[in-house]
Amino acid sequence: MFSPYYKRSGRNEPLAHCALNVALYGPNARWAMTERGRGAVERDTSNLIIGPSAMRWDGEALTIDIDESDKRLFNPWQRKVLGRVRVFPEALNRVAFALDSRENHIWHCLAPCARIEVEMDSPSVRWTGRAYLDHNRGAEPLETGFNTWHWSRAHLRNGALVCYEGERGDGSLFASALRFDAQGVPEPVDLPPIARLPRSKWRVDRRTRSDIGVAEVRKTWEDTPFYARSELASRFLGEDVVTVQESLDMRRFSSPLVQFMLPYRMPRRSI
Known part of the structure; x- marks a missing residue:
């Protein structure tokens, strides 16, 4: 959904x-996102192949075989990103x-x-x-449906809590908090108070929720002109938790400058 090539193509295929x-963070940081053409993609009900990488669901785990190369600004030398990730819901x-x-935009928390x-x-x-797995799909471009959104997820002693809020493309606001129990059953709960966060280095507005209206940014993992991903210390439903938080500004994404910059971070190959 963030592909500049897909946006320019008219999003028909x-x-x-x-x-x-x-995205790997820390001392061994790597970042890979190479777009591939139709001839490099295969899929069925249990498998998805994208170039040399693939993922498959066997009824117990989602296995992701990674064979990619990282992309660094102003550096022609690429490093391999090679390995395997298994997610067990x-x-x-x-x-x-x-x-x-x-209902143009659907969010599905598959494994809270x-x-x-x-x-x-x-x-x-x-x-x-610990891990989390969700899925988004839509019938229109993301920048049509939304100006901004903020998402956060925290594991609880029994289950998880997800907060979702933002501003739609028509200017209306939305906000919700869902608690998932140990069996994955969702239940709406009262929204905790807003906990405002400092802007990212790229000046992206960030927001989350917390029982006490306060949260601390422990790490900012991803900081781009239109998107930020962070690790927070906050409090939900009476528990001190570590929260993963994301903020997205689709107006920034749609700007000509960002569209010009994106191919430097997201190369494209036909195969």
Whole structure:
């Protein structure tokens, strides 16, 4: 949905504009997002192949085989991003939610709680931990439906809490908080108070929710002209939690300057 090539094409053939985005943070940071053409994409009910990378669902885990190269600004030398990620859902949710009244934009939290195993060969890193899996789909461009949105997710002792809010393209506001129990069943809960956050270095507005109206930015993982992803310390439903938070500004995304810059971070190959 952030592809400048897909946007310029008129968005008529999505399978001709597919990419696997890999973001590794920390001392061994890597970032890969190479778009590939229709001839490099195959899919069926359990498999998706995008160039040399692939993912498959076997009924127990989502396995992602990664074979990509990172892209660095002003550096022609690419490093391999090679390894395997396995996501084991601890609960599956079958309910999807519309983010607008016309149901042009649908969000589906597939696995609010999951376990992850990461085994990377390049760079050589291994770890296991908690994970989350969701899915968005839409019948119109994202920048048509939304000006901004803010999303955050926290694991709880039993389940997870997801907050979603923003401004739609028509200027109307939306906001919701969903608690998922240990079986993945969603239940709307009262929205915690707004916890305002400092803008990112690119001056993207960030916002989250917290029981006490306060949250702390522990790390900013992704900081771009239109998108920021951060790790927060906050409090939900009486629990001190570590929260993953995202803020998106689609007006920034649509600007000619950002559209000019994006191909430098997202190269395209026909195969």
